[in-house]
Amino acid sequence: MSMIKILDSTGKADPELEPNISKEKLVKMLEYMILVRLLDEKGMRLQRQGRISFSIPSTGQEATQIGAVAALSPEDWIFPAYREPGMAFYRGLPLEDLVNHWFINEKDPQKGRRLPGLFGSKQFRYVNPSAPIGTQIIQAAGAGYAHKYLSENLVDIVFFGDGATSSSDFHSGLNFGAVFKTPTIFFCQNNQWAISVPLSRQTGATSLVDKAQGYGLPGVQVDGNDILAVYNVVKEAVKRAKAGDGPTFIEAVTYRAGPHTSSDDPTRYRPKEELEKWKKLDPISRFEKYLRAKGYITQEGIEEIRSSFDNKLNNLISEAEKLKPPSLKTLFSDVYSELPWHLEEQFNELNALKGRNA
Amino acid sequence: MSMIKILDSTGKADPELEPNISKEKLVKMLEYMILVRLLDEKGMRLQRQGRISFSIPSTGQEATQIGAVAALSPEDWIFPAYREPGMAFYRGLPLEDLVNHWFINEKDPQKGRRLPGLFGSKQFRYVNPSAPIGTQIIQAAGAGYAHKYLSENLVDIVFFGDGATSSSDFHSGLNFGAVFKTPTIFFCQNNQWAISVPLSRQTGATSLVDKAQGYGLPGVQVDGNDILAVYNVVKEAVKRAKAGDGPTFIEAVTYRAGPHTSSDDPTRYRPKEELEKWKKLDPISRFEKYLRAKGYITQEGIEEIRSSFDNKLNNLISEAEKLKPPSLKTLFSDVYSELPWHLEEQFNELNALKGRNA
Amino acid sequence: MSELTMVESVCFALDEELGRNSKLVILGEDVGPNGGVFRATQGLLEKHGPKRVLDTPLSENGIIGFAIGMSLMGLTPVAEIQFVDFIYPAFDQLISEAAKFRYRSGGMFTTPMVIRSPYGGGVRGAHYHSQSPEAYFTHTPGLKVVIPSTPYETKGLLTSAMREDDPVIFLEPKRLYRAFKEEVPKGDYTIPLGEARKVRVGGDVTLLAYGAMVHVALEAANIASTNHQIECEVIDLRTLVPLDIKTIEKSVKKTGRMISITEAPKTSGFSAELSALVAERWIEYMEGPIMRVTGYDTPFPLSLEQEYLPTAQRTLETIMKVYNF
Amino acid sequence: MSELTMVESVCFALDEELGRNSKLVILGEDVGPNGGVFRATQGLLEKHGPKRVLDTPLSENGIIGFAIGMSLMGLTPVAEIQFVDFIYPAFDQLISEAAKFRYRSGGMFTTPMVIRSPYGGGVRGAHYHSQSPEAYFTHTPGLKVVIPSTPYETKGLLTSAMREDDPVIFLEPKRLYRAFKEEVPKGDYTIPLGEARKVRVGGDVTLLAYGAMVHVALEAANIASTNHQIECEVIDLRTLVPLDIKTIEKSVKKTGRMISITEAPKTSGFSAELSALVAERWIEYMEGPIMRVTGYDTPFPLSLEQEYLPTAQRTLETIMKVYNF
Ligand SMILES: Cc1ncc(C[n+]2csc(CCOP(=O)(O)OP(=O)(O)O)c2C)c(N)n1
Ligand SMILES: Cc1ncc(C[n+]2csc(CCOP(=O)(O)OP(=O)(O)O)c2C)c(N)n1
Ligand SMILES: [Mg+2]
C-alpha cells in the first residue's frame, strides 16, 4: 500500500495528480490553514494567561482538515474529533461563536457547558463532538444510513485519531458502515501519538490502513501534510459514497506538532528530533510555496491574511471577555426537551439559595 | 488466502500434510467427537422432556474443538465460548460434573448458578465461560500476558464465533494480543450464523481471516470440519506462541448443524438446502472414514464407543436427577471472598422466611 | 378488538407506528427474518421491508451508536437489545452520548430514540438473561425510563415513547411477555409518560412497583386484605424518569406507610430512590419504617431463582411488619 | 516521614506495593513515560521496568478485560482509567465479568484487581472530566467500592485494596489531588476496607460523606457550630461497599438527624441508598427529614460548576432545615 502524495517538500506538485482547483478556492484554503494556526497560538496564549481554561491545538494538522472540507459540498455532514476546527470556519461559522465559546459566556452557543474547543454547529453541519474517544465513528455510520434511507445525496465524513482506532466504536463503525454500505468516509488523522502513547503501542499492524480490508472496505493512505493529496482522496471517497459504493477508510499520515492539549507537556515523552523532522514537512509552508510558485499569493499577501484575522480576533476577545456567564437556568435546560418537575424543583431551590446568599 | 484442508470428503488425507499422530491418540480423538455428538442428543432430549432447562449443541463442530485440544498440551489454558465442551472431557473432566451441572443440583460444581452448558473447570484449565458474546477474547490476551510475565511456557487458546468478531472485545483482544505479543491463539469458529444473522450481515469482508492483518497478526483459514487440518494449524500456532512470536488468528470454516440453542428454531430463517450441503461435509464421518481406511477402527468399534458413553450417561442422569438443589447458602456465597454483613443479613432474613413458611 | 399477550402488544405498537411514521426504523440482532428471539418484531420485516427492519452485526455499542447517528439526522430509531443484560457494551454510547447530546450541544443536536429490551427474572435465564438494571438508567440524566406492566399499558406507553423527543429506555418484563392476555385496542392510543397508575385503592399501606412486580404487589395486597383486613394501595409507576411524584405524595400522605417492590439487587436500586424521596419529603407522615422488598445483593442466580425474586409472601411479611410497627 | 499530596500518596502506595508484590502490574493509558496525566504513576516505569508498568492501547474495555485475564492467571493488576468518565466502554467487562466471575464459576475462578480512577468535579473539566459514577458500582454485586479523602487515608486504603481478593473500584477525588499535603508514613500500613472514620464528633446532626465532600461537610459543620451552636457528627464512609453500617447506626441513633453529601446527580445516587437504609432501620429515632445534598440531575456543567457542586453553604442550609424541623 503506497502513500498518496502530490506536493513535494519544495511545494512542487506532481502534474499527473494535481487537482484542478480555482485560484480563489486555493487561496481560501490557505487562508483557513493560516487561521487554524493562529487560533492555536491565541488559544494557547489565552490559556497560559489564565483567561480561558483549556485549549486544543491542531498545529501541524491544517492540511487534513482544510483539504477535506474543501473537497466536500457544504451540505455534507462532518463528525469531527477535536482537531478539525478549521472545517467549521471554512464553511462560515462566525469566529465570534468560537471566541464566546472559549470564554464560556452568555453568548456561547454551547451555553458554557463544554471545554473550550469542543463545539459544534448544526447550521454548518459540523456535529457537536464528544470527549470520549471514538464515539462519533459509529454515529457517522448511522447518519450515513439516514441519508441513504431519506434518499438525500449526502456524505458523512468522520475524523478520529490513531488512538481512536483502538476504540470499540471504531470497530463497530467500520463494520456497520461496510455491512450497510453507508455513504461514510472514515478519516483517520494518524498524528503518531495518542497523548504520550506512540503508534507502536497502539497497534501491531504495519500501517493503520491495513485495517480497511478486515471490514471489506477500500483503504487509502495519504500524506496528511499535503493538502492537495488530501483533497484528492476525499473527492474520490465522496464519489464512491455518492455512487452507492459505501465507505472508504482514509489514513492520513501527519504529525501533532504541539502538545496534546494545554494540559500536556510533550517533552516528557517525545524525542525532540522527531519534531524537528516533521517540522520540515509543515503543511502550511508546503502549500504556501506551491501557491507562490503559481503566482497566486505573495509573502505580503500571507502576512495580510494573518494580521487581518489577528485584528478581528483581538476585537472579538476583548468583547467576549466582558460578557457574563450563562444564566442559572442553563444549568437545567436541555437535559430533556422539556423541564421535568424534579429539575424545575432543583432550579427553584438553587435560585432561592442564590437569592438568600446574594 | 487459501483454506487449509487435509482430509477430502472420502476421508483420504493429503500425504504432504498428514500429521503424525499415534493410533491411540487418533482413536481417542474420534471417541470424544462421538461423545460430543451424543451429549448434544441427550441434552436436547432432556430439555425437550422438560427435565433440564436449556441445552447448547455443537453438532457439526466436533472437529474444531477436538482437533484443537489434541494439539495443545494439558497445561495450556482454554477460554471457551460455549460450543467446545468436548475440550474439557478430552482432558478428563468427569461426565458426572456435566450431568450434575445440567440438573443444577447440589453437586453441580457451578453451584446451580449457570445455564446448563455454561461450565468451566479450573483443574482442567477450561475457563468458566460468560454468556455476553466475546468477553473472553480480551481476557485470553491478558492471560497470555500473565504467562509471559511469569515465564510459564504456556499458551492460551480462545474460542468465539463469527458473530463475536463484531464485538468490542474481539477488537481489543486481537489488538492487545498483537501489541503485547502474548502467547494467545484466537480461534474463530465461523459456523456461518449468529443465531439467525448470516455472515453477510456480520461483516463486509470477504473472509473473516482478512481481519488478522489489521492487527499485524498472521491469519490462517482452515477447514473446520477437517480435524487433521485443525490439529495442524493449532500446532503451528502453539509453536509460534511458544517461540515468543505472539498470537495467531485462526478462522475455522464450519457449520452449526443444529439450532442455536434449545430455544431456537432455525427453520424460521435458514434454507434447508444449506444444511443438506453441509451434512455432506460432516466432520465425524470424514474422520471415521479416515480411521477405518487406516484400519484403526471398525464400525462395531464405533458403535461400542457410543453405547458405552450412552450407558454411562444414562446412569449418571438417573443419579443426578435424584439430588436436591444447592443449599440456600449458595445464593449468597462467592459474591465476595467473604460474606459481608449485608449479605449475611439477607441470608438470615431469607432463611427465617423459609423457616416460617416451611 | 383482540386479546393480546404483552409481546404481541409490543409488536402491534411497532407495526402501527411503522405505518404512521415513515421515519421509524427498527434495528437489532435477530429482529429480521427471525422476528426477534421473543417474536416482538415478528412479521415486521415482511410487512415493512428490509430498509426499515434491520438485522445488525452482533454489537450493542454498534446498535446504539448507529441509532444515535440515525436520530441526529432525523430518523426515529427503535433499537432492540436482545436481553438488557447485553446492554453493557453500549453503556458509553448510552451514557456519554445519547443522554448528553442535547445538553452538551446547547440544545442544537438531539437524539430521540427508543431502546427497548426484555428485562427481569422468572424465566430460568440465570445471570445473563434475568437482570434488572433500571437503576443505572435512572441515575443518568438525559434518559427517560419506562416499564409497562400489562399488554394494554405496553402499547400505550411504547407508542408514547416512540413520539418522545428524548431517548427513552423501554424495559419489557419478559416474564409477563406471555403470562396473560388482555384487550389491546387497534389504532392510535397513548399513555403519557410521567403518570403513574393506581392499580388498587387502599388506606393502610402504599405499595410502589413497576413491571412484573406490580402483579406481586397486587397478589400480596389481596392476601393482606383477605387474611388481615389491611388495605394496600398499589401504584404502578410506569415511568421511573420522570417520576409521578404527585401520585406518590397523595398516597403516602394518606396511608403513612410505604413499601417498594423491585427485582434488582437492593443496594442502590431504584427502591432506594423511592425511599429517599419519601424520607426527605414526608417523613412526618410516616407511621412505620419505609421498606424495600427487592432482589438480593448477588448476581442473578438460577436454581434458587424463586428464592431470589420478591414474592407475595415476602411482600406480605413486610406489609405486616410496617403495619404493626 | 514526609508531607505528600494525595496524588503523591497514590504513587507512593503503588511504588511500595510494586516492591512487595512481584505479581503486581500497572496498566493504563499514559501511565508509562508520561507518568499518568495526573502523575499518579510518575517514575514507576523507570523504577520497576516496562514489564510491570504498561502503556496500553486506547481502549478501556481492553484495559479491564486484559486485567481480568491477568488476574485469572495469578497476577495482581492495578488498572488506571484516566478519568472515570471514560470507564463506560469497559462496563461490560466490569459488570458482566469482573463482578460475576467468582459467583458464576462456583468460586473456582477469581479476579482480584484494583481499578483506580480520578473522579469528581471542581477542576473545570466539564461533563467528561468531572463525573461521579460510584452509584453504578455500588449497585453491582461483586464489586467493592473505595473512596479516600486525604493523602494519609489514600495510601492506607489503596494498599488494602491491592491486597483484597475481590475486584475493587478505587475512586480518587481529583480535586483533592493537590489540594493539601499531609504526613504520609513510609512503609506498610493499611486501613481496612469496610470501616468508616469519624472525622468530627457531634450530637445534633449526622453528616455522611466521602471523597471531596468530607471536606465540604466539615466546613459546614464548623460553621454550624460557630454560628449556630449546632454540633454535627461528620463520618467519612471511606468504603461504600461493604458499608460500615455500625458506625452509621451509632451516629444516627445518637443524633436523630441525617444528611448525606455527594457530588453525583441526585436521583438514584448513593445518597439515596444511605437515606433508604436509615429510613428502613431507624426511622423511629429520626427527628427530622433524612436529607441529601447532591449534584443536580443534569450532565456535569462547566461555567456553572460551582453552582452545581454541593457547597458548605448548601449543606449548612440543609443542616438548619433538618435541625429546626
Ligand atoms: C474513551 C477515552 N479514553 C481516554 C480518553 C483520554 N484521552 C483524550 S485524547 C486521548 C488520545 C487520543 O489520541 P488520538 O485518537 O490519536 O487523537 P489525537 O489526540 O492524537 O488527535 C486520550 C487517551 C478519552 N478522551 N476517551
Ligand atoms: C453481547 C451479547 N449480545 C447478544 C447476545 C445473544 N446471543 C447469544 S449467542 C448469539 C449469537 C452468537 O453468534 P456467534 O458468535 O457466531 O456464535 P455461535 O452461536 O454461532 O457459535 C447472540 C446474538 C449475547 N449472548 N451477548
Ligand atoms: Mg493521535
Ligand SMILES: [Mg+2]
Ligand atoms: Mg456463529
